[in-house]
Amino acid sequence: MKISVELTLTPLQDDFRPPIKQFIKRLRASHFTVKETPLSTQIYGDYEALMPFLTTEIRAIFQEEEAIMMHMKLVKGDRSDYIPDF
Numbered sequence: 001m002k003i004s005v006e007l008t009l010t011p012l013q014d015d016f017r018p019p020i021k022q023f024i025k026r027l028r029a030s031h032f033t034v035k036e037t038p039l040s041t042q043i044y045g046d047y048e049a050l051m052p053f054l055t056t057e058i059r060a061i062f063q064e065e066e067a068i069m070m071h072m073k074l075v076k077g078d079r080s081d082y083i084p085d086f
Helices: 017-028 047-064
Strands: 002-011 033-036 041-046 068-076
Touching: 002 017, 002 047, 017 033, 017 041, 017 047, 041 047, 047 068
Parallel strands: none
Antiparallel strands: 002 041, 002 068, 033 041
């Protein structure tokens, strides 16, 4: 089953950019489709492969940072080709 996941990583510190960049670079290095916007990052793939990958990467960034928050939305289906029609 294909899924689409929207992630927003929020480090709770003044110098918030480095952890975000590090996390996005890890996502980019995967074999999954990754799209970025100024407010979030989307990643697309098969549920059985993507969820363990995300669990590992979220655990890693949580262990590296003292105060950090992750917002995550899951959508069934691959929405990577979505184009607004309005």
